[in-house]
Amino acid sequence: MSVAALPLPAGEFRAYLFDLDGTVADTMPGHFQAWTKALAAHSAMLPEALFYEWGGVPPLRVAELLKDRFGYTFDPAAVMSDKEALFLLGVDDVKPIASVLAHIVEAHGRIPLAIVSGSPRTNVERTLAALGLTDRFSVLVCAEDYAQGKPHPEPFLLAARLLNVAPADCLVFEDADAGIASAAAAGMQWVRVPQTVPAGA
Numbered sequence: 001m002s003v004a005a006l007p008l009p010a011g012e013f014r015a016y017l018f019d020l021d022g023t024v025a026d027t028m029p030g031h032f033q034a035w036t037k038a039l040a041a042h043s044a045m046l047p048e049a050l051f052y053e054w055g056g057v058p059p060l061r062v063a064e065l066l067k068d069r070f071g072y073t074f075d076p077a078a079v080m081s082d083k084e085a086l087f088l089l090g091v092d093d094v095k096p097i098a099s100v101l102a103h104i105v106e107a108h109g110r111i112p113l114a115i116v117s118g119s120p121r122t123n124v125e126r127t128l129a130a131l132g133l134t135d136r137f138s139v140l141v142c143a144e145d146y147a148q149g150k151p152h153p154e155p156f157l158l159a160a161r162l163l164n165v166a167p168a169d170c171l172v173f174e175d176a177d178a179g180i181a182s183a184a185a186a187g188m189q190w191v192r193v194p195q196t197v198p199a200g201a
Contacts, residue, residue, distance in 0.1 A: 008171065009191065014169040015160070016170070016172075017156055017188070018113065018114065019173060019174045019193075020117040020119060020128075021055075021119060022176060022193070023097065023174060023193045024100050024173075025095075025097065026095045027091075030091070031083075033086075035062075035083050039083075052176075053177070054178070055175065055176030055177070056174070056175075056176035056179035056182070057149060057150060057178050058149040059084065060080045061118075064076045084119075087123060088126055092130050093130075094130045095131075099193070108136045112138045112165065113139075114140070114141060115128070115137050115140045116158075116172075116179075117143070121145075124142050128140075139163055151178040152182060152185070155182060156170070156188055160188075170188045171188065172191070173193055
């Protein structure tokens with residue numbers, strides 16, 4: 001499995017922190033389909049380009065932003081709950097992103113690894129189980145664990161604290177602008193995982 005397409009910055013890092021959706025797991029199309037179905041029940045929609053622009057933002061915040069932008073009247077918490085339940089229906093078919101999986105395999109047992117996600121813990125755990133990667137990560141930081149989500153630095157700073165590794169010694173793997181902004185604000189180096197955005201999105 002080649003990792004040539006995903007070069008890492010120079011340095012001796014003491015921990016790797018991974019976003020999940022679109023970084024470790026090829027789940028972004030599944031999340032978009034779940035949003036589409038959940039919102040249709042409320043005569044609402046999330047444009048695909050906006051979905052990818054908001055990648056990394058916790059789903060409750062996405063629902064709130066969507067309501068504010070378009071004047072929808074739905075309950076953001078209810079829509080988010082429906083969306084997450086719909087996503088889980090297809091989670092067992094999720095595939096890993098090979099260039100990132102190679103780094104997980106190489107680093108596991110050498111340095112600690114963490115997941116830092118905007119998704120709820122239930123979905124993070126189910127996704128990792130579907131990928132067979134549950135035992136690779138010593139820390140999971142999920143949407144319930146912080147007050148301010150990406151692009152705020154809190155999620156990555158929390159992961160570093162739980163791993164007992166200085167932020168400057170952490171390397172972040174991210175596919176979304178919000179996640180990269182979060183990592184940079186936390187004082188961490190990062191590597192961008194190329195997004196696979198459908199044509200026209």
